[in-house]
Amino acid sequence: xxxxxxxxxxxxxxxxxxxxxxxxxxxxxxxxxxxxxxxxxxxxxxxxxxxxxxxxxxxxxxxxxxxxxxxxxxxxxxxxxxxxxxxxxxxxxxxxxxxxxxxxxxxxxxxxxxxxxxxxxxxxxxxxxxxxxxxxxxxxxxxxxxxxxxxxxxxxxxxxxxxxxxxxxxxxxxxxxxxxxxxxxxxxxxxxxxxxxxxxxxxxxxxxxxxxxxxxxxxxxxxxxxxxxxxxxxxxxxxxxxxxxxxxxxxxxxxxxxxxxxxxxxxxxxxxxxxxxxxxxxxxxxxxxxxxxxxxxxxxxxxxxxxxxxxxxxxxxxxxxxxxxxxxxxxxxxxxxxxxxxxxxxxxxxxxxxxxxxxxxxxxxxxxxxxxxxxxxxxxxxxxxxxxxxxxxxxxxxxxxxxxxxxxxxxxxxxxxxxxxxxxxxxxxxxxxxxxxxxxxxxxxxxxx
Ligand SMILES: Nc1ncnc2c1ncn2[C@@H]1O[C@H](COP(=O)(O)OP(=O)(O)O)[C@@H](O)[C@H]1O
Ligand SMILES: [Mg+2]
Numbered sequence: 063x064x065x066x067x068x069x070x071x072x073x074x075x076x077x078x079x080x081x082x083x084x085x086x087x088x089x090x091x092x093x094x095x096x097x098x099x100x101x102x103x104x105x106x107x108x109x110x111x112x113x114x115x116x117x118x119x120x121x122x123x124x125x126x127x128x129x130x131x132x133x134x135x136x137x138x139x140x141x142x143x144x145x146x147x148x149x150x151x152x153x154x155x156x157x158x159x160x161x162x163x164x165x166x167x168x169x170x171x172x173x174x175x176x177x178x179x180x181x182x183x184x185x186x187x188x189x190x191x192x193x194x195x196x197x198x199x200x201x202x203x204x205x206x207x208x209x210x211x212x213x214x215x216x217x218x219x220x221x222x223x224x225x226x227x228x229x230x231x232x233x234x235x236x237x238x239x240x241x242x243x244x245x246x247x248x249x250x251x252x253x254x255x256x257x258x259x260x261x262x263x264x265x266x267x268x269x270x271x272x273x274x275x276x277x278x279x280x281x282x283x284x285x286x287x288x289x290x291x292x293x294x295x296x297x298x299x300x301x302x303x304x305x306x307x308x309x310x311x312x313x314x315x316x317x318x319x320x321x322x323x324x325x326x327x328x329x330x331x332x333x334x335x336x337x338x339x340x341x342x343x344x345x346x347x348x349x350x351x352x353x354x355x356x357x358x359x360x361x362x363x364x365x366x367x368x369x370x371x372x373x374x375x376x377x378x379x380x381x382x383x384x385x386x387x388x389x390x391x392x393x394x395x396x397x398x399x400x401x402x403x404x405x406x407x408x409x410x411x412x413x414x415x416x417x418x419x420x421x422x423x424x425x426x427x428x429x430x431x432x433x434x435x436x437x438x439x440x441x442x443x444x445x446x447x448x449x450x451x452x453x454x455x456x457x458x459x460x461x462x463x464x465x466x467x468x469x470x471x472x473x474x475x476x477x478x479x480x481x482x483x484x485x486x487x488x489x490x491x492x493x494x495x496x497x498x499x500x501x502x503x504x505x506x507x508x509x510x511x
Contacts, residue, residue: 088247435459
């Protein structure tokens with residue numbers, strides 16, 4: 063999943079950066095072009111203004127000079143002189159503005175010359191009027207020279223104004239184009255952004271969906287595995303129960319064989335010895351001692367057989383009941399091991415197989431005490447507790463770490479299995495140095511029935 067999404071994400075990021083760069087580029091170019099165009103427009107507008115003022119001042123100068131010529135009133139010279147001063151200034155300004163375009167510069171030069179000529183013509187007329195040379199200034203006034211100069215000035219100024227207007231229009235078109243470009247660029251990038259966002263959302267949703275599906279598959283696999291483990295555990299538990307059952311049956315069978323066959327043989331032998339003893343007793347005293355020894359050996363054999371049978375299949379359990387059998391077990395253990403055993407055994411109601419379970423539990427616990435605990439005292443108790451039977455075997459031995467039991471040992475594990483198969487629970491409490499407690503809780507037979 064990741065290997066697919068990573069390049070896609072990288073491409074998306076790259077596209078976003080590219081779009082942003084394009085947008086910034088378009089904006090910057092538009093801004094620069096618009097600024098230049100606005101500068102051009104401002105310059106053209108200044109040119110037009112200056113040209114208009116120049117024309118106005120030339121006209122003012124002409125009006126002033128005409129007034130003076132016709133009336134001889136020196137007041138008319140005032141506006142005339144002022145206009146002449148302004149004209150020179152305007153011409154200088156125009157020259158500064160028109161240095162870039164060669165054509166316009168040439169027209170401007172012509173305009174300048176014509177203005178100078180017009181000024182010279184007016185100056186001449188005024189001077190002649192001042193000197194009282196009537197004929198001369200009237201002659202100048204009558205000729206068409208002044209009008210020709212004026213027409214040329216008007217024509218050239220109009221040409222320059224038109225050129226400025228044309229430049230202004232070009233610049234305006236330029237500004238409009240830049241604005242349009244920015245508009246299109248922004249719209250396109252906004253659309254691309256929206257598209258990218260939509261794609262991102264779609265991809266995120268797809269990723270989430272895929273994640274959920276994977277999670278679901280994993281959950282299913284986990285469920286399947288758990289089910290399999292449960293099934294296997296149940297099968298193993300059944301197998302263990304079956305093996306314990308078979309073992310008990312086998313032991314019962316062996317006990318019966320020993321009792322019936324070996325018992326019969328030993329009893330027959332004992333009877334024969336008794337008969338021999340009564341017949342030979344008086345005549346051969348040298349055999350009497352040997353026969354006595356044989357009788358004792360046979361008795362030991364019979365006792366051994368009984369012990370083995372008892373160990374294989376406690377007959378006391380069916381003959382005397384659980385309490386008595388446990389008493390016997392405890393007494394024999396105490397005699398054998400020299401460890402003090404205290405019992406507190408209440409009569410309890412348990413079915414035959416649960417009784418055997420309790421018997422085996424106490425038997426295995428005592429074996430462990432004898433083997434490992436190095437204890438001085440063992441307490442065995444069987445009690446009724448709210449419809450259940452509680453069995454406790456406590457020793458004051460060296461204890462052990464319950465979490466650190468070798469997996470190759472089966473005594474405690476077998477006990478636990480046996481108790482749980484009978485519907486009960488087994489607890490093993492121990493710590494190094496604190497002794498050991500094996501506690502089992504089993505349901506009463508009334509409960510299981
Ligand atoms: N009463 C006890 N005191 C001290 N250690 C014990 C006692 N009972 C069991 N253990 C420890 O627990 C281990 C497991 O016991 P068990 O399952 O009966 O296996 P096994 O008797 O075959 O060794 C023993 O090896 C022993 O170290
Ligand atoms: Mg053991």
